[in-house]
Amino acid sequence: MPDVDILIVGAGPAGCVAAAWAKRAAPELDVVVLERDRAVGTPVRCAEGVGDAGLREFANPEGAPWVARKISRVIFIAPNDSEVRVAERDVGWILDRTRFDAFLAAEAGGLGAAVLVGTEAAGMTPGPHGRWDVRVRSARGETTYRAKVVIGADGVEAMVGRWAGLETRVPARDMESCAQYVVRGIDFDPDAIYLQFGHDIAPGGYAWVFPKGVGIANVGLGLVALKSDGRNAREYLDAWLARRYPRGACAGYTVGGVIVHTTVTQTYTDGVLVAGDAAHMINPLSGGGIVNAMKAGRLAGCTAAAAIRAGDTSARRLAAYHHAWMELLGLDHLKYYRIKRALEDLDDEFFNALARTVNAIPQERRTLGRIFTHALVKHPQLIPVAARFFM
Ligand SMILES: Cc1cc2nc3c(=O)[nH]c(=O)nc-3n(C[C@H](O)[C@H](O)[C@H](O)COP(=O)(O)OP(=O)(O)OC[C@H]3O[C@@H](n4cnc5c(N)ncnc54)[C@H](O)[C@@H]3O)c2cc1C
Structure with missing residues (x-):
């Protein structure tokens, strides 16, 4: 022994x-x-995205063979497809896991x-x-x-x-089912990650595009099965891909669970x-x-x-x-979890309106603090969400 x-x-x-x-x-x-x-x-079984500061605690990503792409922008996409750019700096990396x-x-x-x-x-x-x-x-x-x-x-x-x-x-409502393809031949900003929300797109979760290079990306989504209309994550992903990247060629496929607890x-x-x-x-x-x-x-x-x-x-x-x-x-x-639960009560129309509010702030002045303050003023529905952060 x-x-x-x-x-x-x-x-x-x-x-x-x-x-x-x-x-x-x-x-x-x-x-x-x-x-x-x-x-x-x-x-x-991963979209391979990491933040810059956290990664650097463990390894230097500059020129490392295990890095696929440096990321300097985050683009949120509202349920109605309007885009919101929220960061223009070194935000993170896409790894080769x-x-x-x-x-x-x-x-x-x-x-x-x-x-x-x-x-x-x-x-x-x-x-x-x-x-x-x-x-x-x-x-x-x-x-x-x-x-x-x-x-x-x-x-x-x-x-x-x-x-x-x-x-x-894990409570069923806190387990996300994910599906992801590696997709080639698609058009997107290779320095940005894209995150799209929407009940019909990824109920209880979101869809993502994480670039691995020019024209090639991890494209996937996570959803909470309890909130779905009976389709599984792959079926939702196929529908999203067909609408967003109908000419993309799927090179690899993976499924997995994420515990959002x-x-x-x-x-x-x-x-x-x-x-x-x-x-x-x-x-x-x-x-x-x-x-x-x-x-x-x-x-x-x-x-x-x-x-x-x-x-x-x-x-x-x-x-x-x-x-x-x-x-x-x-x-x-614990605080993020309370916010997640509070956000679950807001519908797609709220997120579309939030995107309009944020896009009204000039991009160079779009810091997280300003976005947050504008959002709270224009969308009082967010006040209980913000309050949950402190409770
Ligand atoms: C589709 C998807 C996309 C994701 N995207 C991201 C992302 O972009 N960024 C991010 O930060 N996180 C992401 N995650 C989450 C991330 O992958 C995990 O949080 C991370 O891998 C956790 O690391 P870990 O070491 O705890 O577990 P894992 O990486 O899962 O490693 C556990 C290891 O244990 C092994 N193992 C299990 N049981 C046994 C056993 N009995 N004996 C021996 N070996 C065993 C497994 O084979 C596995 O290699 C994603 C997850 C999924 C499913």
């Missing part, structure tokens, strides 16, 4: 960054990452963590002396790892938290931490989770390493992770 200090389930951004930071914090520890897919970073996740895994490997691909955690039970016995399957057969700390970084379909008895269920109430128990999508650490307004997963991974890796060094991996000690996360982003997510 392999005996390790930290066993991480999942080699996405949360798991790879957790491994790297655990090794940085305590190089003497044995850190093993399990990844059930046969290669880290594939298949890609296949390469980016592999880069993160290589970084963890370079620091001494073992990343085992094609290797799946199949269950876990408490072992002796506060350790966990994790059943692991691979082409080589089945084995059991004994670990002092298990980090569940196993994404949206996470099981580690459940195996450890944590409450990780708040952080699970408890992200730790004796010898276990959960991080990233597995702990619902996605921004519930935007659905973005890559940078959040890395931030949570960094906290989880450091907390686990310090706990092992101190010889105390109890829930009491590991609770520090939860508090640090809530302080860092978890409490903000």
